Amino acid sequence: MRRRGSRCASALLTPREAANGVDSEENKKKKWARLEKYEDLPEYLKDNEFVRDHYRCEWPMRDVLRSVFSLHNETLNIWTHLVGFLIFAWLTVVSLTEETTIKNFTARLFWEDIGWFNTTTMNESSRSDALYSDSYARHFSNSPLLIASKDSSSIIPLWPWFVFLGGAMVCLIFSTTSHLFSCHSRRFYYFFWRLDYAGISLMIVGSFFAPIYYAFLDLPYWRFLYLSFITSIGILVVITLLAPSLSSGDYRGFRAALFLSMGFSGVIPAAHGVLLYWDHPQVIASLVYEIAMGIMYGLGAMFYVTRIPERWRPGAFDIVGHSHQIFHVFVLAAALTHCAATLIIMEWRKVLHHV
Ligand SMILES: [Zn+2]
Numbered sequence: 001m002r003r004r005g006s007r008c009a010s011a012l013l014t015p016r017e018a019a020n021g022v023d024s025e026e027n028k029k030k031k032w033a034r035l036e037k038y039e040d041l042p043e044y045l046k047d048n049e050f051v052r053d054h055y056r057c058e059w060p061m062r063d064v065l066r067s068v069f070s071l072h073n074e075t076l077n078i079w080t081h082l083v084g085f086l087i088f089a090w091l092t093v094v095s096l097t098e099e100t101t102i103k104n105f106t107a108r109l110f111w112e113d114i115g116w117f118n119t120t121t122m123n124e125s126s127r128s129d130a131l132y133s134d135s136y137a138r139h140f141s142n143s144p145l146l147i148a149s150k151d152s153s154s155i156i157p158l159w160p161w162f163v164f165l166g167g168a169m170v171c172l173i174f175s176t177t178s179h180l181f182s183c184h185s186r187r188f189y190y191f192f193w194r195l196d197y198a199g200i201s202l203m204i205v206g207s208f209f210a211p212i213y214y215a216f217l218d219l220p221y222w223r224f225l226y227l228s229f230i231t232s233i234g235i236l237v238v239i240t241l242l243a244p245s246l247s248s249g250d251y252r253g254f255r256a257a258l259f260l261s262m263g264f265s266g267v268i269p270a271a272h273g274v275l276l277y278w279d280h281p282q283v284i285a286s287l288v289y290e291i292a293m294g295i296m297y298g299l300g301a302m303f304y305v306t307r308i309p310e311r312w313r314p315g316a317f318d319i320v321g322h323s324h325q326i327f328h329v330f331v332l333a334a335a336l337t338h339c340a341a342t343l344i345i346m347e348w349r350k351v352l353h354h355v
Pocket residue numbers: 077175179324328
């Protein structure tokens with residue numbers, strides 16, 4: 001039983017009341033699918049007072065599912081991360097099925113763009129020869145969990161790359177489902193937002209795995225230290241955010257600070273890696289991408305916390321352009337930038353391992 005005054009306007013008539021003639025069946029259907037104004041929402045759904053209208057409120061599951069394809073204030077929040085999930089799912093399929101495609105993908109998108117690396121390391125054909133020159137290497141390169149080089153001593157595992165892809169996919173699909181389903185009921189609201197926070201933590205932890213694993217491949221002690229540190233912090237953050245009260249709008253800044261500090265703790269292993277390999281241009285290139293990623297996450301968090309631009313013109317950005325949508329786009333761009341940084345560091349490690 002919901003508390004008095006906690007129901008949204010469209011749910012004022014129950015199906016039984018409607019069946020008893022309080023309202024016609026036709027009117028009831030219209031009301032169930034009606035979008036609500038902020039002031040008509042129950043307290044738990046009141047998250048952002050600057051988004052004034054177009055809320056789905058306690059809709060039945062069938063209508064919630066259909067709302068993926070209709071316009072409301074969560075449509076773009078759903079789609080920005082659904083598209084992101086599909087991009088990462090594609091990257092995973094490509095990584096699992098076609099080694100050479102990943103190689104080309106790396107080379108074309110993130111390597112050859114930075115032309116000076118070609119002269120400082122080796123040209124494309126010789127690098128290609130070094131990595132895929134004999135049948136033995138080709139045999140190993142068919143294994144999706146390994147990147148093979150010239151001999152078995154230069155095989156580097158691909159699993160940290162899949163940990164990152166998996167974390168990103170989980171985060172993006174949890175975010176998509178949270179934005180879709182949390183309007184259904186109070187229970188769904190608290191369940192899905194906590195699921196969303198767990199997904200964000202998982203993506204941050206997963207993002208650390210590949211760069212740290214490959215950068216500290218020859219330093220197992222440091223590798224273990226950094227990876228167990230970020231995993232422990234991730235678990236602590238998830239446990240902290242299980243408290244339902246922390247899902248409210250009042251704790252928006254606290255949540256952003258928690259996730260940002262998790263992400264920015266990566267500065268320590270990054271500085272360590274640069275100290276070790278400061279004369280390796282690929283490591284510096286990867287660092288440049290990681291700095292770009294940090295700026296994107298920072299900017300995204302700034303929009304998330306300040307709720308710009310909707311605070312300047314409440315109601316004007318309800319469907320398109322409010323801060324959460326901008327935040328989602330920054331998160332996706334940052335995750336793809338991290339993807340680039342990781343591919344560069346993997347390519348560097350393959351070549352280094354081979355020499
Ligand atoms: Zn979101």
